[in-house]
Amino acid sequence: MNSNFAQILFFLEAMIFSAVIFMHLSKKSSSVVNLYMLQSLAISILLFSSILEKPSLLLIFAVGITFAVKAIIAPHFFHKLISRNHIKFSASTYLNAPFTLIVVAVLTAFSYSHLFHPLTVIFSQNADAILLAVATMLSSIFLLINRKGAMSQAIGILSLENAIVSFTFLAGLEQSPALQLGIIFDILAWIFIAGTVAMMIFRHIDSFDVSSMKRLKED
Amino acid sequence: MMLLLIILTPLVASGLSFFVRKNSTVFLNTVAVLSASIELIAVMNIVFSVVKNGEYVLASYLAVNSIGAILIMIIAIVNFSASIYSVSYLKVEVRKEIIGISRVREYFSLLHLFVLAMFFSVITTNPILMWIAIEATTLSTVFLISFYNKPSATEATWKYMIINSLGLLLGFFGTVIFLYPSLRSGHLGLVNWQTISAGAGNFDPFVVKMAFIFVLIGYGTKVGFVPMHTWRPDAYSKAPIPIVALLSGSLLNVAFLAILRFKMVVDLAVGKDFSQNLFIFFGIISIVIASFHMFGQKNYKRLLAYSSIEHAGILALGFGFGGLAIFATLLHMIYHALVKSILFLSAGNVFLKYSSTKISKIKGMLEVLPVTGVLFMIGFLAIVGVPPFGTFLTEFTIFSVGIKTHPIVVIIALMALILVFVSFLRHISGMLFNEKEEGISIGESGAWTTLPILFLVVIFIFLSFYLPQFMTILLNKAALF
Numbered sequence: 008m009n010s011n012f013a014q015i016l017f018f019l020e021a022m023i024f025s026a027v028i029f030m031h032l033s034k035k036s037s038s039v040v041n042l043y044m045l046q047s048l049a050i051s052i053l054l055f056s057s058i059l060e061k062p063s064l065l066l067i068f069a070v071g072i073t074f075a076v077k078a079i080i081a082p083h084f085f086h087k088l089i090s091r092n093h094i095k096f097s098a099s100t101y102l103n104a105p106f107t108l109i110v111v112a113v114l115t116a117f118s119y120s121h122l123f124h125p126l127t128v129i130f131s132q133n134a135d136a137i138l139l140a141v142a143t144m145l146s147s148i149f150l151l152i153n154r155k156g157a158m159s160q161a162i163g164i165l166s167l168e169n170a171i172v173s174f175t176f177l178a179g180l181e182q183s184p185a186l187q188l189g190i191i192f193d194i195l196a197w198i199f200i201a202g203t204v205a206m207m208i209f210r211h212i213d214s215f216d217v218s219s220m221k222r223l224k225e226d
Numbered sequence: 227m228m229l230l231l232i233i234l235t236p237l238v239a240s241g242l243s244f245f246v247r248k249n250s251t252v253f254l255n256t257v258a259v260l261s262a263s264i265e266l267i268a269v270m271n272i273v274f275s276v277v278k279n280g281e282y283v284l285a286s287y288l289a290v291n292s293i294g295a296i297l298i299m300i301i302a303i304v305n306f307s308a309s310i311y312s313v314s315y316l317k318v319e320v321r322k323e324i325i326g327i328s329r330v331r332e333y334f335s336l337l338h339l340f341v342l343a344m345f346f347s348v349i350t351t352n353p354i355l356m357w358i359a360i361e362a363t364t365l366s367t368v369f370l371i372s373f374y375n376k377p378s379a380t381e382a383t384w385k386y387m388i389i390n391s392l393g394l395l396l397g398f399f400g401t402v403i404f405l406y407p408s409l410r411s412g413h414l415g416l417v418n419w420q421t422i423s424a425g426a427g428n429f430d431p432f433v434v435k436m437a438f439i440f441v442l443i444g445y446g447t448k449v450g451f452v453p454m455h456t457w458r459p460d461a462y463s464k465a466p467i468p469i470v471a472l473l474s475g476s477l478l479n480v481a482f483l484a485i486l487r488f489k490m491v492v493d494l495a496v497g498k499d500f501s502q503n504l505f506i507f508f509g510i511i512s513i514v515i516a517s518f519h520m521f522g523q524k525n526y527k528r529l530l531a532y533s534s535i536e537h538a539g540i541l542a543l544g545f546g547f548g549g550l551a552i553f554a555t556l557l558h559m560i561y562h563a564l565v566k567s568i569l570f571l572s573a574g575n576v577f578l579k580y581s582s583t584k585i586s587k588i589k590g591m592l593e594v595l596p597v598t599g600v601l602f603m604i605g606f607l608a609i610v611g612v613p614p615f616g617t618f619l620t621e622f623t624i625f626s627v628g629i630k631t632h633p634i635v636v637i638i639a640l641m642a643l644i645l646v647f648v649s650f651l652r653h654i655s656g657m658l659f660n661e662k663e664e665g666i667s668i669g670e671s672g673a674w675t676t677l678p679i680l681f682l683v684v685i686f687i688f689l690s691f692y693l694p695q696f697m698t699i700l701l702n703k704a705a706l707f
Contacts, residue, residue: 125432129406144399151392157384164391171399180402180409182354183416189358196365197391204368204383211377220381 047077240338292703314674397444403437426494448481467574505546512539554623590662616690
């Protein structure tokens with residue numbers, strides 16, 4: 008792998024990471040979805056680069072499906088959900104923006120610490136990008152924890168999945184196209200099911216705010 | 227051929243159930259019972275073949291070994307009872323207008339998919355396919371947990387979905403790291419457990435330890451280890467009873483198997499101490515925390531959910547202690563699956579009669595539900611490990627192995643188990659023996675809601691006193707994993 012290619016990969020990973028940071032800062036539900044779309048686009052480009060290395064019809068198909076599901080179908084589905092329920096703003100968080108950024112900074116520093124550094128032995132040429140993928144993972148988990156909106160939590164899960172896919176690719180552990188299709192089928196099913204359950208929550212409590220869900224405690 | 231049958235049968239059954247007319251309950255019931263019977267027969271065929279030949283292989287990525295055979299046997303038996311039970315249980319719920327007739331179709335199509343996913347996750351030898359199948363168990367059960375469409379059920383569903391998805395993604399992260407020596411060495415085709423084990427010597431010790439921690443947390447969420455257990459009581463208290471029996475009796479073990487498969491690799495790479503210490507840690511905190519929750523419990527479904535967490539802890543301790551305890555732990559897995567299904571299905575009859583899951587509302591069970599009451603009492607005595615039941619023997623063996631190497635852990639666990647016994651006794655004695663309230667009619671809901679439980683009780687009591695030779699062989703081989 009030449010250094011230019013490694014730089015491009017790092018740039019794409021940086022884009023994926025930035026998308027999570029902006030998701031943390033975003034107040035509008037539609038912006039969070041758009042950022043997920045951008046992140047998914049970067050993932051698709053990452054995966055597309057593997058076609059250049061080992062071209063095969065099945066791989067092209069798998070990358071095409073990944074792009075269609077993550078960058079087109081999922082964002083379209085979430086946008087429809089937002090417009091149907093008029094939930095322009097659903098971005099309440101447990102921590103305010105400055106504290107959120109501090110936590111993200113700590114998580115990023117943590118991912119570059121000696122604890123995660125041994126992971127770079129898997130593929131040392133992409134060491135920095137691999138650790139950035141770990142930082143993206145941790146930040147996505149924090150997004151899931153910090154957000155009160157059901158949709159933001161769902162995007163947090165999907166962003167975590169994107170981070171793991173990018174880690175897998177950067178570490179040279181990408182799976183065969185058939186397995187990639189299996190995984191993306193799971194993700195597609197997950198998106199529709201999560202959307203449907205989010206709608207059920209909205210019907211029951213007239214909000215996507217999961218902190219208003221108190222009936223289990225009352226039981 | 228038989229492996230293909232246990233994959234195709236639930237798949238076809240799910241398709242048939244989905245496309246049938248909405249009110250064809252007779253057809254749905256027939257498909258459910260027939261498919262569960264076919265699966266049970268096919269599974270027993272596979273089990274005997276594994277006993278004879280050591281392994282049942284369909285393709286390089288579909289095979290059943292001894293431990294897999296034990297697992298598919300558990301799934302098939304619990305599914306057989308749960309499917310037959312579902313038929314009459316849903317009939318009563320439709321009659322009482324708790325659910326509409328159209329929901330029966332939805333229930334059975336998802337139930338078959340759930341069973342398919344569990345079978346597939348056990349018989350696949352590829353870790354990624356296994357992950358996909360376990361994720362599919364989550365997806366197929368989401369709408370079963372929200373089945374009653376109440377606000378609290380939706381909350382439980384969201385919690386179940388988010389916590390399990392997060393856990394499984396962490397498990398996925400650990401899984402891909404486990405693949406790196408195989409993929410690095412240029413392995414072509416699907417990686418299986420054998421190729422991963424063969425490359426165990428090439429693992430960086432730190433990386434493989436980290437990967438195992440992610441796997442343990444990930445699949446441990448599905449098992450319900452503390453502190454990743456919080457979804458379990460909520461989901462169990464909201465889902466239809468036969469589904470809960472499957473979640474506790476089968477899915478818990480399926481997720482446990484996933485962890486055990488990775489344990490085998492990490493043990494080869496860095497020695498047994500690392501994984502055993504982690505198992506002991508998660509085991510003891512699961513037992514202790516669950517026992518405290520059980521003491522103050524007000525809902526019998528949640529009580530049984532915490533009991534599942536406690537038993538997941540006992541299983542973890544058993545595998546953590548190693549040696550002779552592994553045989554006992556595998557046997558405990560079978561006993562727990564049977565007993566917990568007995569208890570949950572009996573709890574279903576209690577709910578049908580009293581229309582409440584609150585412990586304080588259930589009185590005079592032995593008078594009101596004479597058969598279920600007795601079966602529930604047997605289940606209670608067995609789950610707390612009272613002699614002469616098999617659970618006593620397995621727990622005794624696990625702790626007698628552990629006392630030599632980890633005496634403090636065993637003493638803490640035993641104290642927690644005393645608390646579990648006291649908690650169960652406190653709750654169950656009132657349910658069974660208190661004076662029944664006015665207005666509660668005496669009698670079972672029907673023969674078909676008691677026969678499946680009786681079937682499980684007969685198997686459990688039989689296995690408590692006599693282990694057939696084929697099972698001894700299977701358990702012995704599986705204990706060497």
